[in-house]
Amino acid sequence: MIRPFFRMILGIALAPALAMAAVNLPVHKEVLPNGLTVLLHPNKQAPTVSCRLFYVTGSVHEVPGKSGLAHILEHELFKGTKKVGISDSIADARFMAMQDSLQALIRSAKLAGDTAKLKDLNAKHDSVLNEHRKIFVKDELWGAYQAAGGTGLNAFTTDLMTAYIVTLPKNKVELFMWLESDRMQNAVLREFYSERSVVREERRMRYDDKPTGRYYESLNSLIYEAFPYRVPTIGWPSDIDNLTREMAEEHYRKYYKPRNAILVLAGDLDTTATMDLVKKYFASIPAGEEFPPLTIRDPEQAGEKRLTVTRPDAPNLFNLVFKTPEVGDPSLYALDIVEGVLNGRSGRLYKRLVEEEKLAVSASASNSPNKYVSEFSVRVNLRPDADVAKVEKIVWEELEKLKVTPVSEREFQRVKNHAYAGLVRSLTDMENVATMLAWYEMYGDYRIFLDWAENLNKVTASQVQSIAAATFDHDKAVTGTLLKKK
Template sequence: MNRALKGLFAVIIMIAACSLAYGSVFDFSRLQKSIVEKTLPNGLKIIVLPRHEVPVVSMVTWADVGGSDDPKGYTGMAHMFEHMAFKGTDEIGTTDPAKEVLLMAKEDAIFEQLRLERLKGDKGDKRKLERLEKDFEKAIADAYALIVPNAFSNKLENEGAEGLNAFTSKDQTAYMVSLPSNKFELWMALESERFLRPRLREMYREREVVAEERRMTVENRPMSRLLEEFLSTAFKAHPYGIPLIGHSSDIQNYSRSAAKDFFDKYYGPNNLTLAIVGDVKPEKVFELAEKYWARVPSKYKPERVATVEPTQICERTVIMPDKAQPIILMGWHIPDETHKDMPALSALSSILGSGRTSRLYRRMVRDDKAAVSVSAFSGWPGSKYPCLSVVFCYPAQGKSASECDKIILEEIEKIKNASVTPEELERVKTGTMTGLIAGLKNNMGLAQNLAQYNQIWGDWRALFGELDRINAVTCDDIQRVAKKYFVKTGRTLAVLETAQESEK
């Protein structure tokens, strides 16, 4: 597709968003009744919402696997596989499929020798190590010579794809794109092919890309390093405490066989959901799903993470000296997203630190000038398993972390002792409704919401119960959960102090 047509398609997407965003009254029941679902014999779940305003369709492939599922010794593998999923298939992405198989096998064999020699540490044979390093670099270069870079992505982008992307979180991995509706079958064919016959080419070069990503986004950013320390302190047992991008040593240890094992375990059709919203007919979607996805064999459904974080018995504190701006971060353990207390906990976080009308913003930023920013949120770093409710703050110049900590705890105690006002709770309910409607009116946002609720709740219909759950929350509920969960022994505190302050 030429630039003019791609530009036109981008305009169509914007028109679609605007036409949906400014409807008069949003009809939740009508929307829910328009959604159709089907599960193929191999376990693949397909959720379809037809919207024919413009000839555009948005698609999400949602995998029930995230960083919390990373194998031991291969932290960050969920994120790494997200990268590898764009490397093509047996046929797409190479000039010589048969020769590539042989060259990739040579890469793998040399890396295994290299890995074993590295494990010997100081006892390893240095000459052998040097020889293997050179052989490995040559094997990588030989295999790369056959690669057609970005071949998979280009097949979609050349047909007008917009928003071709993916993300990995602690709980899930998602792949998304919007296309002209007359290119929907192309997406079905390509998407099924990459999860039927992925070719994990460029494995070892991409590993270096991820290693550099870790250096740039974590090791060179004080805030990211503080977050890693905070999570590893808050979660002593559960994998929510492990870095999503992985530990550096594990990244360097990634092998193609480990990535293939990960794919085989977590990327079966019975662990995937397709959510499709836009200008399509459900019967045609299901027909194409049968054509392209039914050939993907079912696999054993992976078990959930069995490890349960033990009850925290004392307050935990992390102090990290750095030259950067001071930061204070604290969190309390709370249940998973489906727990009956989560709506009240979400409302509590909103009242504490969501926006300029929140209690912490008004006192700390507007009135006391103790902070330049403050926020609170629940359900982090994931919500499939018991997680954290968090408060995050940048102290103002001349103000200490301890001063900010004192104010935050005072405001929480006020809620424990006197609850919140009906007006505050009503603002939360109104804001929740506004946010929900905004998400439902955007095709891609709705597709992601449907897939996520289907994964976490086991039924996409739970999305349409969100307003009922938040509307059922009372002021007494908020006071009750504040007393129950925001306790001293359950708190983890992380502080980034400027080097000068920490040296005093």
């Protein structure tokens, strides 16, 4: 699962002391009548444009029994449209109808436990699919981007959204408009059930058979009791196995539309001409439906929660997690300072656990802002013979110090300089700029990203102590350990 945490910026090498200044990044924002949000950042450092289309639909919007729906749709939208990926659209529609009918019979036979009939129906379905594949134009969408000089072509799904990304030569931006507006209206979900098997195998490799994958799924479901961040973006195994093309088709028709989309372009572009292109291709698309408000929230944590998992193939890990306010809350800037103080080879956790006590091979802290609710976490990769109780005691000692002893001015300035230098450098990468603008607009306002360094500079030592005292409470902690079974 991918999120743009502030720690990404904090991770760049320390620069000389810099005077903090507001980031002046020209951004044209316009919302079309159908709800499509458009952000344009002109920058002529290279004759390319980084293109991002975010659909604000992820696992938080999935109802029980349909987890993994947004993720499988991410895959399916590369199968093509009525115009792309197929040589005969009339035959295509006929083949799709035959497969849908056979799948309905397969589901009935499966429920009835009729294995002989199930085997026969699956064979018929595979036969129809093989005939269908003869009229495919394989990977035509990918090929079109690559032939135009596209780089960085990718897609990903998170708990909040699904993103399609590519960087193109500046004279090929209209291709992006044409392909993505077509995909927004006319996607055909071909090979759905074979793709469902691909996703199921992906889940098996990344989660079911991977000790850290299952451990973090279990830990996540302990952190969130009711809120849907507890649901894995890839989906639960039984849900994946029972997803249907009709479910995905309904979700696509309702929500993969302008009302729920953010289009961002950053690079060598003319704002007026680019907006004319956006309107030409997207303005006529119906708005689509709005997601129902996400009203569910976790209850107040009743006390400290713990998870211990032992496996013969496991590494040795220690995790400590605290829920924090959602992105945009002023307290998160003070927690960015806390992260910088604790994190990295010059941070307090590494010095204490790795260098002094020789209990760990690495130790890190992460402030992870997110919509609705955020997290602050500590992760320690333990040495095989490490005393877990001692590691936990030291981590808490370092957190307690932040409550009672002000961060030194030297340490404070080091973190701020580090952060600001990283932010300035990141703004020279148009792929990063386009992604971050889209991400923070999804959070509510792209300016959160641009104003971050200025707000960080306002944080005081007393605010750091105050937020440390409010956050690092034993009764609000979730502790996880993954240990090698002896």
